Amino acid sequence: MLLIDIKDKELSQEEIEILGHPLISGLILFSRNFYDKAQLAALIKSIRQRVKKPLLITVDQEGGRVQRFREGFTKLPAMQAFQTLAKHTQESTALAQQAGWLMAAEMFALDIDLSFAPVLDLGHHCKAIGDRSFGESPESILPVAEAFIDGMREMGMATTGKHFPGHGHVLADSHLETPFDDRPKEAIFAHDILPFKQLITKGKLSAIMPAHVIYTQCDSQPASGSEYWLKNVLRTQLNFNGVIFSDDLGMKGAGFMGDFVQRSEKAIHAGCDLLLLCNEPEGVVQVLDGLKYQPTKAQTERHISLMKRKNVSWQELEASTRYQHAQQRLTALQNKWLEWKTQHC
Template sequence: MSSLMIDVLGTLLTAEDREVIAHPKVGGLILFARNYENPQQLIELVRQIRNVKPNILIAVDQEGGRVQRFRDGFSKLPSMGSIYQHAQSQATNTAVILEKAKFLSQKMGYLMALEVQSVGIDISFAPVLDIDDISDVIGDRGFHKDPQIVTSLAASFIDGMHQVGMKSTGKHFPGHGSVKEDSHIAMPVDNRSRESIFSHDMSVFKTLIQSNHVDALMPAHVIYPQVDDLPVGFSPYWLQTVLRKELGFNGVIFSDDLSMQGATSAGGYAERCEAAYDAGCDMLLVCNDRDGAVTAIEQANLKINKASEQRVQNLLCQSKLDFSQLASDPHWQQCQNLLF
């Protein structure tokens, strides 16, 4: 079952990287800033990866702002939280501000997807659908504090991605913005009522799922005790009852990185992978810990699920874009003129 998404060590593949990628349990690969020097090096790295496994899903976190793995040689994307603020600096009427912000969001989604796919990468894990509230880790990664504005701008951003052919990944279901702790280094607990979570944070996800904007989702490493005792990514109730059945979501569910502190409650790497997979995740991220990834590959008991594999394959990029031709593309040029 090719359900693991792993990472590689540097800017070119090592012999160990090739061995790990070739394993039948590995179906995805995520790239980080350490894997990037310049566009041509990145194109060569992607070529090497696909020589080992042609249909592997390759991903990156290229959100914009402080979460942008590829910088020099790529457009400097604004944080999502700055888009509405920029529109406010250009207009005073609320309706006009929103329309300007939607236009900018759509163009930034288009630009991000255009550049990422032009180097052979399938998806960026974007956009963040969390509300910019009290979270230490979300902040201006979220579009706004108002769920309705988040929904509107995120829909426009995804429309831009879809124009290029990139599938969207909404994160972090059902919403990480209203809990302060960072799940990379802590186990966040959100003690709000079920009604508050469902009507406020989760409303963004619900609306965008219903409008067919969301192709994949990544659950939060957060516990919501008023709903379930398990972190969302390990919870059959959240992923199967709420997400699949109640919200009707039929896209890919990625686990968030299982090396994060918020995932340690499930045990070692094999146990984390099994718990996330049994809860309903289609693809399991094990990043920034090669020993942990090897343990997951060797020890995790993951059942064969053809439906899950097909969902993941639907995210593969079909585009034949060429990075060297972007500068002469009129749509790319228009987006450049809108950067701020």
């Protein structure tokens, strides 16, 4: 059920034992685990060889300020750049598709299964979201977000829409506190939820990550721990059959749900299939000792569905004309984006 982090650039014996625990499904990597490409490849190889079970290895490699691996990788622009800088929709969608494909290809070349992407939140005002959002309205972001998703899917990577039903309206950062969204239910369903709804209908989302936001006019619990949002809306009304990840239960926004065991229990009871718990090693031990749960067959099958489907080497990738072309275009866009930010921010 649990995806955890590791402390450093090498795997310790204690971490090997913890990763082998029956409740651990995988791990998420951060910038602190990365020095250069060779070191990262060696770390992942060590994880695969020394932990005697299949693990889902994940990362946040969205682009912009949320890109854990930089040196030796293509520096991807923030998602806002695609619409802000492109001259027309056709150009923005072409660039977004290249970005999704290239990001997935670089992760697969390192034997990483999944990058948690894309962000489907609307607007740029939220401290936690900002330029991670593709745009302001459902109509404007859908073609670009779908293109990014199509690039990921073409490479064979599962897609994760976040942060359901939409984190963009609140200003507070759920990494630091529990945000409250006081808008009427009708406003959320007519606006924020639409990108998720439309992409679910098209079968484009493999997984969804709910927000640590309390939508006060809908439920008293954060969406990540809400049966209303996950079972009633996501599963029943929207007919979503993929994986539901909790967002990181170590975030301050999850503190509303209690201690780490209580947070995990509430997230599972609400409908989450896999739980993220990061930067809280003592919390991980508490959950492993205190959580009593046996994943269902459906949850196990959903978990397996997220594993990467293609193998590609860096040598093959770098020799590819498509990769070279995409890298050139995205590097140029990133440079333009940095100039734009200097002028407008």
